[in-house]
Amino acid sequence: MRDGAAIAGLGMTELGRVYGRSPRRLAADAVRAAVDDAGLALGDLDGLLVSHGLGGSPGIELADTLGLRDLRLLTQMNSFGATAGAMVSYAAMSVLSGAATTVACVFADAPLKPKQSAGSAYHRDAPEWYGFGGMTAALGFRSVNAFYALAAQRHMARYGTTGDQLGAIAVSTREWASRNPLAQMRDPITLDDHRASRWVSEPLRLLDCCIVSNGAVAVVVTGADRAADLARPPVHVWGWGQGHPGHRKARGSAFGLVTGAATSGPIALKMAGVTPSDVTQAQLYDCYTYTVLVSLEDYGFCGKGEGGAFAASGALGPGGSLPTNTGGGQLSGYYMWGMTPVSEAVIQARGDGGDRQAPNDVILVSGNGGILDHHATLVLSPHRKGA
Amino acid sequence: MDIGILRRDGRTDGFFDAAARDRLAVRRCAACAAPPEGAVPSDRDVPPDGAATGAGAEAFLPPDATSCPDCGTEDLGWTDVSGEAVLVSWTVLHPRPREDGSAPPPALLALVELAEGPWLYARLDGVGPAGLREGLPLRVRFAHPSEGEAYPLFTPA
Numbered sequence: 001m002r003d004g005a006a007i008a009g010l011g012m013t014e015l016g017r018v019y020g021r022s023p024r025r026l027a028a029d030a031v032r033a034a035v036d037d038a039g040l041a042l043g044d045l046d047g048l049l050v051s052h053g054l055g056g057s058p059g060i061e062l063a064d065t066l067g068l069r070d071l072r073l074l075t076q077m078n079s080f081g082a083t084a085g086a087m088v089s090y091a092a093m094s095v096l097s098g099a100a101t102t103v104a105c106v107f108a109d110a111p112l113k114p115k116q117s118a119g120s121a122y123h124r125d126a127p128e129w130y131g132f133g134g135m136t137a138a139l140g141f142r143s144v145n146a147f148y149a150l151a152a153q154r155h156m157a158r159y160g161t162t163g164d165q166l167g168a169i170a171v172s173t174r175e176w177a178s179r180n181p182l183a184q185m186r187d188p189i190t191l192d193d194h195r196a197s198r199w200v201s202e203p204l205r206l207l208d209c210c211i212v213s214n215g216a217v218a219v220v221v222t223g224a225d226r227a228a229d230l231a232r233p234p235v236h237v238w239g240w241g242q243g244h245p246g247h248r249k250a251r252g253s254a255f256g257l258v259t260g261a262a263t264s265g266p267i268a269l270k271m272a273g274v275t276p277s278d279v280t281q282a283q284l285y286d287c288y289t290y291t292v293l294v295s296l297e298d299y300g301f302c303g304k305g306e307g308g309a310f311a312a313s314g315a316l317g318p319g320g321s322l323p324t325n326t327g328g329g330q331l332s333g334y335y336m337w338g339m340t341p342v343s344e345a346v347i348q349a350r351g352d353g354g355d356r357q358a359p360n361d362v363i364l365v366s367g368n369g370g371i372l373d374h375h376a377t378l379v380l381s382p383h384r385k386g387a
Numbered sequence: 388m389d390i391g392i393l394r395r396d397g398r399t400d401g402f403f404d405a406a407a408r409d410r411l412a413v414r415r416c417a418a419c420a421a422p423p424e425g426a427v428p429s430d431r432d433v434p435p436d437g438a439a440t441g442a443g444a445e446a447f448l449p450p451d452a453t454s455c456p457d458c459g460t461e462d463l464g465w466t467d468v469s470g471e472a473v474l475v476s477w478t479v480l481h482p483r484p485r486e487d488g489s490a491p492p493p494a495l496l497a498l499v500e501l502a503e504g505p506w507l508y509a510r511l512d513g514v515g516p517a518g519l520r521e522g523l524p525l526r527v528r529f530a531h532p533s534e535g536e537a538y539p540l541f542t543p544a
Contacts, residue, residue: 119483128535131396132451135538138390139510140480140494147508149478150498157476157521201496202479202516248456249449249506255498256476 004385005092006227006234009038009104009220010346015334016184018214019114024058027108028065030216034104038220039231042066045220047073047094047103049087051337052080054111054122062106073100080369081285082242082260083107084338085376089240091221101222107339108216118212119143144287145209147371149201151256152290156203158257158305161293163203165308167194169289170207170331172317177328179318179356184211185332208289210330217339219346224384235349238274238362239379241267247373260375261298261366272362272379273386276300279379280359281348282322283341285368286329292316295366296324299377323358338367338376349382389491392535401465402450406537409529411470413505414463416455419446447503470527472499472541475506477519499525499541513542 011033013026021029027050035042048071050062058065059076073094079086084107091103111121122143129138140146155161171191177183189207197207227234243263247255269275276299286292293307301322302310316324327333327344334340345365347353353360365378395403405412446455447468454461475498482491495511497519511519512528524544529537 117483123483126391128392128394130394132399132402134396135393135536136508138393139508139538140482140496141508146478146480146496149480150476150496153478154476154498154521199479199481199493201481204478249498250447251500251504251506253506255506 003096004224005095005221005237006224007088007219007237007346007380008222008227008230008232008234009034009036009040010343011035011037011218012182012343013215013217015182015213015215015336017112018110021110023053023056023108023110023216024062024065026110026214026216027058027062027106027218030108030218031062031066031104031106034218034220037232040102040220042068044102045104046071047091047100049073049091049103049105050076051083051087051105051107051339052076052078053107053109053337057109073103079242079244079374079376081287081337082367082369082374082376084342085240085365085367085378086242088219088221088237088342088378089242089376092237092240095221095223101226103221104218105221106216106218107336109337110214112212112214121212144371145201145204148288148290149204151294151372152203152288154256155290155294159308161308163195163205164191165312166203166208166289166293167191168312169286169292169316170194172311172314172320173286173325173329173331175317176326176356177332179354180327180333183328183333184213185328204288204290210287210335211332213335215334215336217336217343219342233350233382235346236381236384237378238381238385239268239270239272241265241271241377243267243375244373256372257294258304259294259298259368259372261295261368261377264375264377265299268377268379274362274379278362279322279364280361281326282324282364282366283326283345283348284324284329284366285338285341286325286331287368289331291368291372292324294372295368299364299366318356326353326356326358341365341367342378345378345380349380351382390532390538392532393538394535399450403536405465405467406529406539410467411501411527411539412465412467413450413501413503414448414452415466416446416448416458416460417462417464418460419455419457445504447501447505449505449507468501468503471502471544472507472525472527474519474521474523474525475500476521477511477516479516497541509539509541511542512540518543
């Protein structure tokens with residue numbers, strides 16, 4: 001049988017309010033951990049893909065930091081929150097084409113500073129503002145919260161989606177997080193807690209927004225045959241796809257209502273040879289509860305406009321028909337951009353989920369970047385494709 | 388929320404010149420405004436309900452456009468538009484608490500669709516959240532602070 005690509009190693013630093021280590025150092029630590037996890041040595045790597053981050057994140061100089069030599073693949077990649085999926089797919093393609101054999105993919109960032117609120121890490125403020133973009137920020141658009149709120153509100157106005165339906169996503173995600181020792185927010189919450197949490201940008205409340213984390217996550221991608229001989233169970237990469245709708249901000253735009261997942265999902269699922277009904281769990285980028293809701297629709301787990309009712313049905317929580325964000329996602333777990341869903345998918349595919357282990361035969365992983373502008377989808381499985 | 392002081396950055400002078408005289412200006416691609424016979428407007432953005440028309444048909448572009456997405460030219464002119472718009476979506480932004488713990492007043496922010504087609508991220512004025520709905524007719528007005536550039540606000544028409 002033709003060889004496939006697999007994730008053979010996962011490395012995660014401490015995540016959250018982790019201070020005293022630069023993003024480059026965190027990235028190096030995560031790559032070392034991922035290589036070690038796979039039962040490999042750093043010298044076995046012949047490829048390194050480094051994710052763009054918020055600021056101060058490492059570039060290709062990370063190869064020097066790690067002392068890597070004779071690499072066949074080295075680049076920094078950026079499609080915002082879709083980068084992790086894009087990195088894994090590029091690594092898989094490189095392995096399948098023979099361009100490289102063993103590729104580490106890493107994300108690292110350290111936006112949190114001591115004695116600073118989490119929100120301020122992603123917030124702009126200034127006494128004077130320059131140009132048209134500055135004017136937009138001055139008028140109130142000083143973080144992405146307001147832009148996602150506009151998207152969510154548009155969906156509500158169009159389809160009758162409710163705040164409680166968003167709340168159901170916050171609650172089920174926290175329920176999963178309570179079972180994950182790696183999660184930053186593990187105290188269970190109720191719908192009433194969600195209703196009582198302060199407004200950030202209506203219709204989004206504090207509990208609709210993700211947390212912020214310092215740290216790094218890396219994976220090692222290699223051929224499926226080789227992965228089978230390494231230290232940990234291979235996580236097979238069945239399919240991948242990207243979607244970048246390029247909605248014009250003008251009359252007729254589907255901004256906020258349809259995302260790139262509507263494109264990336266079918267591509268990845270077709271490559272994997274499965275349909276949405278075959279997916280046994282989903283790891284969806286959840287910078288906001290709304291991101292999950294609209295992604296569920298665009299992946300075809302429910303119809304357009306039905307994401308709210310689907311989430312409120314209990315489908316996403318433990319015991320539900322589509323266990324989703326089983327590690328607590330970015331809302332309650334840790335915010336490593338697209339590496340949050342990728343890392344939990346690897347843990348689940350290996351059967352290492354402990355109290356939160358969900359059926360793992362077909363795992364859909366979704367990355368989202370910009371304001372629902374960029375999507376990358378992976379389909380992962382503990383089984384060989386077609387086996 | 389304090390708006391602060393707005394300064395030019397040299398890239399959107401036409402917008403702030405117009406704002407100073409209470410007019411809303413956007414970019415327009417002269418080449419695409421007069422398409423050749425038989426040209427087909429862009430249909431890239433078909434909404435789920437298929438109700439709206441193509442975005443690029445009249446070649447009006449947002450004030451911060453740097454090139455025409457249809458023909459690629461960077462030679463864009465400025466043109467005053469009507470100042471009429473409709474509401475696409477909105478949010479009540481609750482600003483981060485101040486250092487002393489007090490909360491600044493909320494701001495009503497919106498995505499508005501100009502009558503000419505482009506969308507703007509905007510701030511609403513003279514209306515409360517309860518009065519908002521998709522398609523609500525709006526009209527621009529300009530605030531002229533004592534220091535810095537004038538800026539647009541949208542109010543119910």
